Amino acid sequence: MKNKLKGFVEHFKPHKKLFILDFSSAFLMAMIDLVFPIFTRRIIDVELPNKNYKFFLVLIGILIILQIFRAIFAYIVTYYGHKMGVNIRYDMRNKLFRHLQKLSLSYYDNEKTGTIMSRVMGDLEILSELAHHGPEDLFIIVVTFIGSFILMFNLNITLTLVVFTILPFYIYFVVKENKKMKKAFKKYRVVAAEVNSHLEDSIAGIRVVKAFGNEKDSTHKFDKHNKNVADTLMKAFEPISRLTSVTGLYSGGIQILILVLGGSMVIKGEMTIGILVAFLLFVNRFLDPIKRLISFLEMFQQGMVGYERYSEVMAIDPDIKDNKGAIELEDVRGNxxxxxxxxxxxxxxxxxxxxxxxxxxxxxxxxxxxxxxxxxxxxxxxxxxxxxxxxxxxxxxxxxxxxxxxxxxxxIGIVQQDVYLFHGTIEENIELGKIGASRDEIIKAAEMANALEFINELSEGFDTVVGERGIKLSGGQKQRISIARIFLKNxxxxxxxxxxxxxxxxxxxxxxxxxxxxxxxxxxxxxxxxxxxxxxxxxxxxxxxxxxxxxxxxxxxxxxxxxxxxxxxxxxx
Ligand SMILES: Nc1ncnc2c1ncn2[C@@H]1O[C@H](COP(=O)(O)OP(=O)(O)OP(=O)(O)O)[C@@H](O)[C@H]1O
Ligand SMILES: [Mg+2]
Missing domain, CATH: 3.40.50.300 (P-loop containing nucleotide triphosphate hydrolases)
Structure with missing residues (x-):
């Protein structure tokens, strides 16, 4: 886990500036939130009883200015924080794709296309959210907790101790439910990849399905996978629901506790009304980080599972690598x-x-x-x-x-029975033999491959787009395109x-x-x-x-x- 986290943190390095901007704004936002109850207390306990309108207005003025700043910081956090997350995911996807291109054929012999696809797309999806909210939320939670503890402690020691003593019970509960959530999400990722690969397989093989009239069977199999995904996901929502419900109970309970204890202190003259109100506001400020904590944990679990699967693929070494000091093959004779x-x-x-x-x-x-x-x-x-x-x-x-x-x-030029045409024009497909070849070279190659005639008969000639699998061309035509590629490659x-x-x-x-x-x-x-x-x-x-x-x-x-x-x-x- 430690290593994984370390690996994940690595990805933030290129985005240091965004990270600092995001964090300092988040910090200032949390500070402004903490100041609010303090000002309120001052107004209630000092300015109002003394009918000190001037100071009252000054304090309100400061609060308004702070709120405006808070709004600006909130914009920065949301926009630039997401920018950082999106950038990190962008980098990771590119790295993953580059890595996939390097992996040897033996990897592809053993992996299903759909599984690979869900790794590149699905698993990294949530990571951008995690990359943004993860560290930031954790930071805000810590700042708010420490900050409010200090401020509350200054206002009333007994009440603060009571509030913070029941906190560990709650945290214990969160950690416990969290473990269950992680297990569920891990399983979910696996079955989600399965449904993906079934989908990919049945679309690629749709002709076989139809030719044998197997639509029903195929649908039935999909339904089984799909149901599995739904059931597994619901398993994750059990701990999430318990967390949400208990958090509500906890925050409501704590407010009642403050009203009871604080209220009796006020009656006994041991505490001012302003402090009581400030406490209630502080506790309300707690709710937000606690809610954040839960959504953070949910995201963290999902994101880390995704990251784990990402790292697994990245850790696979290509079986075939260039030797150190490998030479460029030039002027080949062909022995x-x-x-x-x-x-x-x-x-x-x-x-x-x-x-x-x-x-x-x-x-x-x-x-x-x-x-x-x-x-x-x-x-x-x-x-x-x-x-x-x-x-x-x-x-x-x-x-x-x-x-x-x-x-x-x-x-080495290879012509096989099974020709793969990429989605794109005929010209682009021939050009694969020599990227950057001129139109003339491509026409020449097509001519040598006996392909020019049929290409010219197509309404858009070399600009004709061939389907994902070149389905719109006949077997012989596809074969001639593959031969033209080799002529071009020479x-x-x-x-x-x-x-x-x-x-x-x-x-x-x-x-x-x-x-x-x-x-x-x-x-x-x-x-x-x-x-x-x-x-x-x-x-x-x-x-x-x-x-x-x-x-x-x-x-x-x-x-x-x-x-x-x-x-x-x-x-x-
Ligand atoms: N990617 C692979 N992974 C594992 N085993 C393989 C793989 N490709 C081929 N084989 C196995 O290697 C053996 C030789 O296969 P190969 O494709 O070389 O035969 P071939 O002589 O070309 O046959 P054909 O005339 O049918 O094309 C077969 O037993 C096959 O099952
Ligand atoms: Mg063969």
């Missing part, structure tokens, strides 16, 4: 070497064992073999989406671990992972043509189920669960009459 590579994903089962493969500059190599053999895995190891468990991968004789991730990936090494397998024959031929153009002068690693597309490769590697089984040109492998030959005959009839 690739897998040396005794073994690899397993987190769950431990070995996907590759002692895998060896050498690809010379400019060579076209195809990987074929049954599903699950590890072909795509090999391709994700080269750009270091995952790190090899043992062995090494070299590009032009340099271990990929010694190269900065950025320059490594700049030199990498020396190319990975084509079943780039054409989801397309019909006609489109496939069309795309095959642009892929061939793309692979000219580049080292190319192709994975294909349709063996017709890789027949002309320089080398074909047949891979299954036990590793490389066959290796050679198409003609040699056919002559060998091994697994490749069987596969080839099977497919081409």
């Amino acid at each position: 690739i070497k897998f040396k005794d590579v073994s690899f397993s994903y987190d769950d431990g089962e070995k996907v590759l064992e002692n895998f060896n493969l050498e690809i010379k500059e400019g060579e076209k190599v195809a990987l074929v073999g049954p599903s699950g053999a590890g072909k795509s895995t090999i391709c994700s190891l080269l750009p270091r989406f995952y790190d090899v468990t043992s062995g090494s991968i070299e590009i032009d004789g340099i271990n990929v671990k010694e190269i900065t991730q950025n320059s490594l990936r700049k030199n 990498p020396k090494i190319l990975i084509l992972d079943e780039a054409t397998s989801a397309l019909d024959n006609q489109t496939e031929r069309y795309i095959q043509e642009s892929l061939e153009k793309l692979s000219e002068g580049r080292t190319t690693l192709t994975i294909a189920h349709r063996l017709t597309t890789i027949k002309n490769s320089d080398k074909i590697v047949y891979l299954d669960k036990d590793g490389i089984q066959e290796y050679g040109t198409h003609d040699v492998l056919i002559e060998n009459q091994g697994k490749y030959e069987k596969l080839y005959r099977g497919i081409s009839g």
Whole structure:
């Protein structure tokens, strides 16, 4: 907890000026509030009985001026205090996003999108309120309590002691309820993230839901999550309600106590009426900080739980980091070497064992073999989406671990079956291959990818906005956009992972043509189920669960009459 708080405090440092402005204004406000009962007492006990109109008016005048100042301070506290809170949340969100961009793919393999979203948005939501009100409220509460204790003590010792003796009981109660509240809010955050991720999942998969007519089931599942959220939240309102109710009782009770004790003192002539009124006013001033204390605690719990979840993500180290002294990969020729590579994903089962493969500059190599053999895995190891468990991968004789991730990936172009188009125009989507490319370069790339024709047929051409998932384009069209990206990127090494397998024959031929153009002068690693597309490769590697089984040109492998030959005959009839 201490560390967490320390971490949270760190975030205030860049906003020191706002912090000081907010705090000094809050302090002055609290002071003005404390002065009020003192003035009232003076008026009742001294000026009124003496019919001293002049002083009476002077005191009232001062009170009016103080109230005007108080109003100005209140504005500053609300506006600039919130500004500080909003700024802090802004910083934290940016930091979190930057961190998420750095995290390795293995993190995303294991986290649900909705959960991540609720971390970035939901968990940090309340933090801006906490960042503002938290320290300020705590400060005001302390100042008001200490200030009023001193002032009240000066007016009447007995009465002050009575008021402050029953305070610890109340604080004990608050602390106890507070613990329950924290537990409830923590659980709430978890289930809220669950409902988020269910929502995200069912929207992303809406086509599947509809295709199977599963709307009812999906709604039912959502209802279950939603109900869970509602129930959990209500658990938090139990202690909150008890706190509110007991606080009311406490403040009402204390006022009655003062009236009874103070009143009898007045009757006995031990205390003036002015002091009694001042006490009542002081106690009323208490109510405000006590109310603040409760809303502060509520916010503090929620905010700290959110902060905890924020820190959890921030504490995750990317699995894959640039080595110290990692070099920039420049003037790549495109020699690739897998040396005794073994690899397993987190769950431990070995996907590759002692895998060896050498690809010379400019060579076209195809990987074929049954599903699950590890072909795509090999391709994700080269750009270091995952790190090899043992062995090494070299590009032009340099271990990929010694190269900065950025320059490594700049030199590798990947075309996959599953194309992701971002929400934006076609131009923006192609430009991802080389941020800042000119319109001419983009048109040229589209032309090379055989995409120019269909883009020009669209009513807004390159400015056509494609949906969140590029839903308004056909599979082949999306594929051509992804190829245009690579033309623009112009990498020396190319990975084509079943780039054409989801397309019909006609489109496939069309795309095959642009892929061939793309692979000219580049080292190319192709994975294909349709063996017709890789027949002309320089080398074909047949891979299954036990590793490389066959290796050679198409003609040699056919002559060998091994697994490749069987596969080839099977497919081409
Ligand atoms: N992100 C991942 N996390 C954990 N295991 C994975 C992951 N991706 C793939 N695997 C597992 O690794 C093995 C190899 O998968 P890979 O995708 O490399 O096969 P593939 O040869 O490309 O198959 P296909 O021809 O069907 O595309 C499979 O058993 C798969 O379940
Ligand atoms: Mg695959």
